[in-house]
Amino acid sequence: MQTDKAIKKWYAIYTRSRAEKKIHDMLLKAGFDAYLPLRKVLKQWSDRKKWVEEPLFRSYIFVRISEAEYYDVLNSPGAVRFITFEGKAVAIPPQQIEAIKQFVDTGQILPDVDLELEPGAMVDIIAGPMKGIHGELLEILGKKKVKIEIDGLGQAVYLELPASHIRA
Known part of the structure; x- marks a missing residue:
C-alpha cells in the first residue's frame, strides 16, 4: 500500500x-x-x-x-x-x-452566437471539456468567443472559449 x-x-x-x-x-x-x-x-x-x-x-x-x-x-x-x-x-x-x-x-470551428449577457454576469460552461465550471463573464469577443474569469487554484484564471459553450 x-x-x-x-x-x-x-x-x-x-x-x-x-x-x-x-x-x-x-x-x-x-x-x-x-x-x-x-x-x-x-x-x-x-x-x-x-x-x-x-x-x-x-x-x-x-x-x-x-x-x-x-x-x-x-x-x-x-x-x-x-x-x-x-x-x-x-x-x-x-x-x-x-x-x-x-x-x-480541440480545434473547433465556432458558430456565431448572439449573447444577451453583459460583462459581469455569472455564467456556467455547458459544453466542451470545461463543462460544469462556473465563472464571471469578463468580455464578449465578437460573436464567437467570450472571456471568462474562473476563481480557482487560489487565483483567478482567464479562459477564452466559444460563446456557444456558456449560459447564464
Whole structure:
C-alpha cells in the first residue's frame, strides 16, 4: 500500500514571468511529470506576422509529484511557489488536468452566437471539456468567443472559449 507521501498528485506552480517554457523543460529533464498548456497566437511585428505558442495560463506550470518531491520541484530555478490554501499546496484533481488537455487539443470551428449577457454576469460552461465550471463573464469577443474569469487554484484564471459553450 502506498503512503500519502508516495501518491503522486497534480499541483500548480507559480513561475517567474515569461519563464514557463524553460522551467517546464528543466522539470521534464529532471524526470518530473510536468504539463504546460500552450495555445497558438498570431503575433504582429512591424515587418511580419508569426504564429507563436504561448502559455494558456501565464506564469503557471502543472506538475504531478509526490509529497516527497515537493521541495525538489520548488528548488528548481524559476519556480516561485506552489499555489496554496491555508499554507498547504492545493492538489488539482486529475479530471481538471485532463479537461485542460482536451480544451487545448480541440480545434473547433465556432458558430456565431448572439449573447444577451453583459460583462459581469455569472455564467456556467455547458459544453466542451470545461463543462460544469462556473465563472464571471469578463468580455464578449465578437460573436464567437467570450472571456471568462474562473476563481480557482487560489487565483483567478482567464479562459477564452466559444460563446456557444456558456449560459447564464
